[in-house]
Structures are given as C-alpha cells and as structure tokens.
Amino acid sequence: MTAETNDALPAEAEQAWLAYQAMGESKKTYFGFLQDLDQKYSKNESPSIAENLKLEQLLKVHDTNVSAFNEAMSKVEEPDARQALMSKLTSASAISSTN
Helix, strand or coil: CCHHHHCCCCCHHHHHHHHHHHHHHHHHHHHHHHHHHHHHHCCCCCCCCCHHHHHHHHHHHHHHHHHHHHHHCCCCHHHHHHHHHHHHHHHHHHHHHCC
16 A cells, blocks of 8 residues: 555545645634734734735635534544544644644
8 A cells, every 4th residue: 555545535534634724724824914913013003904804804714714624524424534534634733733
C-alpha cells in the first residue's frame, strides 16, 4: 500500500475533510484581517466602513463554512470512515498547532 492509499477517505468523509479545510482557511483569513484592524486600534485609529463591512463579510463566510463542516460531519455515519476522518483531523490539528 502507498501513502496515498492510506490517506484515502470514503466519499462522505472526504467531503467533511474538504469542508474542514475550507473552514480553516476562512478562520485564518478572518483572524488575519482582524489582527490588521487591531494594529489600527493600537494606534488609536478606527477601521473604515469598508473595513468593517469586509470583516462582517469574512465572518459570514466563516460561519457558512462552519455550518458546512458540521453538516458534512453529520453525514459520516459509517464507523470506520468516521475514525479515518477523525485521525486525519487530529493529525492536521497537531500539525497546525506546531506552526
């Protein structure tokens, strides 16, 4: 067996994995922009209306991605598929926490 075969997930688990990745990206984007705005606050500056609207939009995208992930996770009912997915999520979480 190759490493690629070992990482293969059943279709419903793969959808949840993709949703997890999208959720992580939207979180990263949202918090990155929030940090940029925080730098303005630290200089006693205020974000513009456009920046506030962008922040709101980024949060909505992230909320949508969180909902999509939760829905995708609920569809992974087969125990072996769920275990394979949880292992992959745990590994990804461990890697991201070290970066």
